[in-house]
Amino acid sequence: MFLLGIGRLDYVVSAAEAKGVKLVLPLLNNYNDLGGINVYNAAFGSTHTSFYTDAKSQAACESTTSPLLYL
Numbered sequence: 001m002f003l004l005g006i007g008r009l010d011y012v013v014s015a016a017e018a019k020g021v022k023l024v025l026p027l028l029n030n031y032n033d034l035g036g037i038n039v040y041n042a043a044f045g046s047t048h049t050s051f052y053t054d055a056k057s058q059a060a061c062e063s064t065t066s067p068l069l070y071l
Contacts, residue, residue, distance in 0.1 A: 006067060027065045 009025075016023050029036035030048070037051050040061055046054040 009068070025068070027068065028061065 013023060030038070032038050037048060040051060040054075040057040041047060043060065044054060044056045046057045051057050
């Protein structure tokens with residue numbers, strides 16, 4: 001799991017919890033350099049508006065974020 005960064009994220013979350021720090025983990029963003037919606041738009045031909053209703057974009061987004069939700 002460390003190869004995917006999940007192990008690192010788990011460490012960060014544990015360290016924050018131990019210090020009483022609350023985290024907000026954005027699972028999607030609008031920035032080109034961080035991936036986000038634009039990556040899904042390019043891959044599936046959606047737009048910022050249609051991304052939210054495009055079934056292929058939604059399925060891909062869910063498959064990449066769901067491992068984080070079920071740690």
